[in-house]
Amino acid sequence: MNNTTFIGLDIATRGLYAAQRGLTNVNHNIDNINTPGYSRQVLQQQAARPMMAADGSGMLGMGTDVTGIMRVRDEYLDTKYRSEVQYLGEWDVKHTLLEEMQTMYNEPSKSGFNTVLNQFYDTLQQLATDPSSHSTRAAVKEKAIAVTKYFNSVATHFEYLQNDVNNIIYAKVNEINSLADQIAKLNQQIYNYEVTGNVANDLRDQRGYLVDKLSQLVNVQAYETVTGKLPNGHDDIRFSVVISGKALVDHIHVTHIVTQQRAEKKNAEDIENLYELSWEDGNQITIRSGELKGYLDVRDGNDGLNGSPDFRGIPYYQRRMNEFVRVLARTFNEGVIDIDGDGVLDKVNGHVDGYTLNSQAGDPAAGIRFFTMFDEYGNPMSSTAFASGAGTPPSPLIPGTDEFKAYYDAMYSQITAKNFSISSEIDENPSNNIATSDSPAQVGNIENLRSIMAMRHNAYMFMEGSPEDYIKTIISTMGVDGQQAKAHLDNQSIMTRQINNRRQSISGVSIDEEMGNLVRYQHAYNAAAKMIQTYAELLDILVNRLGI
Amino acid sequence: MRITNNMLINNMLANLNTNLTRMNKYQNQLATGKKITLPSDDPIVASRALKLRTDVAEIDQYLRNVDDATSWMEITESTLAQIGDVMQRLREITVQGSTGTTTPDDLDKIKKEAEQLKIQMTHLANTTYAGRYIFSGYKTDKPLMDESGTFLIDIANSEQIMYEIGIGDDININVTGSDLFNSGTDAAAGSTSSLIGVIDALIAALGSGDHNAVGNMLSQIDVEMNNILRVRSGVGARMNRLELTANRLEEDYINFTKLMSKNEDVDIAEAIMYLQNEEYVYRASLSAGARVIQPSLIDFLR
Numbered sequence: 091m092n093n094t095t096f097i098g099l100d101i102a103t104r105g106l107y108a109a110q111r112g113l114t115n116v117n118h119n120i121d122n123i124n125t126p127g128y129s130r131q132v133l134q135q136q137a138a139r140p141m142m143a144a145d146g147s148g149m150l151g152m153g154t155d156v157t158g159i160m161r162v163r164d165e166y167l168d169t170k171y172r173s174e175v176q177y178l179g180e181w182d183v184k185h186t187l188l189e190e191m192q193t194m195y196n197e198p199s200k201s202g203f204n205t206v207l208n209q210f211y212d213t214l215q216q217l218a219t220d221p222s223s224h225s226t227r228a229a230v231k232e233k234a235i236a237v238t239k240y241f242n243s244v245a246t247h248f249e250y251l252q253n254d255v256n257n258i259i260y261a262k263v264n265e266i267n268s269l270a271d272q273i274a275k276l277n278q279q280i281y282n283y284e285v286t287g288n289v290a291n292d293l294r295d296q297r298g299y300l301v302d303k304l305s306q307l308v309n310v311q312a313y314e315t316v317t318g319k320l321p322n323g324h325d326d327i328r329f330s331v332v333i334s335g336k337a338l339v340d341h342i343h344v345t346h347i348v349t350q351q352r353a354e355k356k357n358a359e360d361i362e363n364l365y366e367l368s369w370e371d372g373n374q375i376t377i378r379s380g381e382l383k384g385y386l387d388v389r390d391g392n393d394g395l396n397g398s399p400d401f402r403g404i405p406y407y408q409r410r411m412n413e414f415v416r417v418l419a420r421t422f423n424e425g426v427i428d429i430d431g432d433g434v435l436d437k438v439n440g441h442v443d444g445y446t447l448n449s450q451a452g453d454p455a456a457g458i459r460f461f462t463m464f465d466e467y468g469n470p471m472s473s474t475a476f477a478s479g480a481g482t483p484p485s486p487l488i489p490g491t492d493e494f495k496a497y498y499d500a501m502y503s504q505i506t507a508k509n510f511s512i513s514s515e516i517d518e519n520p521s522n523n524i525a526t527s528d529s530p531a532q533v534g535n536i537e538n539l540r541s542i543m544a545m546r547h548n549a550y551m552f553m554e555g556s557p558e559d560y561i562k563t564i565i566s567t568m569g570v571d572g573q574q575a576k577a578h579l580d581n582q583s584i585m586t587r588q589i590n591n592r593r594q595s596i597s598g599v600s601i602d603e604e605m606g607n608l609v610r611y612q613h614a615y616n617a618a619a620k621m622i623q624t625y626a627e628l629l630d631i632l633v634n635r636l637g638i
Numbered sequence: 639m640r641i642t643n644n645m646l647i648n649n650m651l652a653n654l655n656t657n658l659t660r661m662n663k664y665q666n667q668l669a670t671g672k673k674i675t676l677p678s679d680d681p682i683v684a685s686r687a688l689k690l691r692t693d694v695a696e697i698d699q700y701l702r703n704v705d706d707a708t709s710w711m712e713i714t715e716s717t718l719a720q721i722g723d724v725m726q727r728l729r730e731i732t733v734q735g736s737t738g739t740t741t742p743d744d745l746d747k748i749k750k751e752a753e754q755l756k757i758q759m760t761h762l763a764n765t766t767y768a769g770r771y772i773f774s775g776y777k778t779d780k781p782l783m784d785e786s787g788t789f790l791i792d793i794a795n796s797e798q799i800m801y802e803i804g805i806g807d808d809i810n811i812n813v814t815g816s817d818l819f820n821s822g823t824d825a826a827a828g829s830t831s832s833l834i835g836v837i838d839a840l841i842a843a844l845g846s847g848d849h850n851a852v853g854n855m856l857s858q859i860d861v862e863m864n865n866i867l868r869v870r871s872g873v874g875a876r877m878n879r880l881e882l883t884a885n886r887l888e889e890d891y892i893n894f895t896k897l898m899s900k901n902e903d904v905d906i907a908e909a910i911m912y913l914q915n916e917e918y919v920y921r922a923s924l925s926a927g928a929r930v931i932q933p934s935l936i937d938f939l940r
Binding site for chain 2: 123124129188189192193195197198204205208209211212215216218219220222324335336387449497527529531532533534535536537540543547558560561565566568569570571573575587591594595596598599601602603605609
């Protein structure tokens with residue numbers, strides 16, 4: 091082929107096409123400026139294969155070719171984003187739930203634990219100044235109920251929360267499975283499309299976006315591997331998503347995560363039927379981060395006790411509250427307390443050793459326990475019914491011995507924050523049954539009450555000190571954990587925002603840039619059209635004017 | 639670095655959100671008057687707040703205990719003063735009765751007065767405070783003695799009613815009938831009070847008309863009077879201690895309330911300044927945002 095007549099038109103047409111493709115691309119980019127996960131696409135253009143001139147005068151340029159449309163994306167940033175966003179998810183969940191847990195304690199406030207306990211001890215003090223007053227005795231009962239109700243209510247709220255979190259875990263697992271299914275489907279489509287050597291830009295963006303979402307839920311690693319060569323010579327590329335070493339999505343196959351209700355509680359404080367996660371094939375699953383980890387830690391975290399997550403979650407605070415009410419009840423009722431801090435339980439006068447208001451000379455000690463628990467019907471239990479739960483006491487019952495401790499541990503481990511209550515005796519007849527006296531028939535005697543009240547300030551009542559110290563420790567532990575979660579969350583959101591910005595910087599659509607391209611391609615189109623017009627004029631001269 | 643429109647929008651939104659979070663914080667502080675709403679806002683403030691609340695509540699209760707104790711002891715003290723007056727009168731009439739010039743008729747009158755004084759004394763022994771017998775030890779529901787001066791209850795000096803007026807700080811608020819009316823020795827129900835016994839002896843002496851026998855009673859009356867004085871000075875000393883404690887507790891109350899407020903209450907002026915500042919920042923970032931986002935090349939392509 092030499093300088094044929096119509097070659098110019100051919101070249102000009104290619105220019106028109108290229109400019110048109112460019113305009114389409116600008117259009118596509120602008121349309122998707124707000125599509126999540128979208129990366130901008132650029133036209134790859136190169137000069138068309140030149141033609142050798144027959145007379146040896148050199149190469150003849152043949153216009154332009156569009157060789158492809160590539161998306162602009164940095165895979166490194168994807169990996170980076172995914173490794174950070176999983177901690178964002180985890181701490182976001184923990185931060186939110188810890189705030190919720192803090193509001194349950196309602197501290198510091200005028201209606202929190204501190205207030206109810208202070209008011210209870212205040213009425214006891216008032217009783218000490220007027221032990222025969224029926225109205226003060228009734229007030230002591232009411233304030234004691236306020237204390238027990240406070241714990242009942244907080245424990246119940248914690249149980250509700252655990253139940254809610256359990257349901258969220260179920261939902262999150264479903265979300266993960268559904269994302270995995272979608273990714274597998276996309277894998278199939280991308281594979282089919284790319285088998286011929288194309289690049290499925292938009293499908294890849296969609297898949298990347300799904301993996302981003304998945305990363306926030308659970309720790310995943312996503313990568314493409316070349317598994318061999320296809321018959322047509324292209325690489326056989328497959329995409330996998332892996333959780334802690336095991337593939338959730340392997341090319342087009344998905345191994346789902348399944349939830350199964352636990353037959354046995356993991357923590358003694360748990361509610362029934364929590365979901366246990368495992369792989370579909372029965373293998374154990376390890377969750378290292380992501381929202382799912384956040385929820386699991388809050389639901390199961392018992393400060394590492396008995397293999398629970400090393401996080402102070404719902405069971406931990408339930409356990410601490412149970413411990414509190416048990417020790418409080420034991421000390422108050424029995425006067426069984428490590429009074430001198432030597433590590434063994436001693437015995438001083440407690441409520442059981444006191445005498446009631448109407449006791450007669452010669453009566454034995456009333457043996458009434460102030461605090462017991464609700465029975466199965468939700469009624470306050472009597473002192474004897476409660477004590478019988480611990481079996482027969484060892485005889486003789488010597489303070490300081492292991493049997494002594496075991497007996498009282500057995501008795502008071504029946505109490506939990508949720509079933510904590512005053513005893514039926516106190517409930518039915520506080521006027522008589524609050525045992526202030528240490529001798530019978532002495533209405534003005536407050537020695538027993540004083541012995542009980544003195545324990546309030548005993549620094550060995552709990553490992554952390556007095557009752558207020560104990561609760562203060564719980565509240566500040568929660569506060570510090572909440573603060574830490576907030577700090578982690580802030581850090582992670584700054585990190586992910588930073589990475590996202592870098593991703594946006596590289597892959598995001600810039601309207602200015604697209605407008606620039608629009609002008610560029612429009613002018614190119616106009617110019618190519620002008621070329622066609624020029625050739626048309628040339629042909630007009632050639633065909634119509636050089637006529638015979 | 640390549641800057642895209644979405645980056646601008648994202649950053650603007652993130653920054654506006656940060657501004658709003660800070661504004662929200664100061665608005666919350668101003669609305670509640672407290673520095674923190676959750677322990678995690680500042681765990682140290684939170685745990686100090688808990689401690690201080692307990693302290694303030696306790697001091698408040700101790701103050702009430704001190705008030706109660708003071709009332710009880712004021713009653714006790716005024717009763718003791720009256721008992722002292724009765725003894726003084728007894729002593730005076732004894733002196734009168736011991737003079738040889740007193741006629742038997744007068745002696746009879748004196749005897750009658752002594753009998754009245756004895757009854758008054760037994761009534762004083764059964765003085766009550768808010769329905770409770772103050773000299774009956776732990777048996778505050780039972781009177782101490784009948785009009786003949788016989789104890790109706792067992793009474794021991796050890797029956798001391800203690801009020802808590804500070805952590806580990808107790809004060810004994812009562813005077814036991816045995817201490818006051820039985821020369822400081824425990825008494826059983828049915829026995830006669832030593833003080834009343836002296837009055838009985840005096841009445842008997844007056845009845846016998848023997849001036850010397852009446853005169854001899856003086857030393858025994860003095861012994862009882864000294865005993866009453868001893869008890870009174872003890873009560874006085876304890877009242878004194880109560881007063882000191884009350885002063886200290888009141889100061890503590892003010893100090894701890896101040897501390898509590900300093901710990902958890904917001905400095906309103908400071909918070910308003912911060913809020914204003916945040917408002918300016920917020921407005922500035924809004925207007926900056928409006929400028930940055932609006933124009934693009936589109937606006938200039940015609």
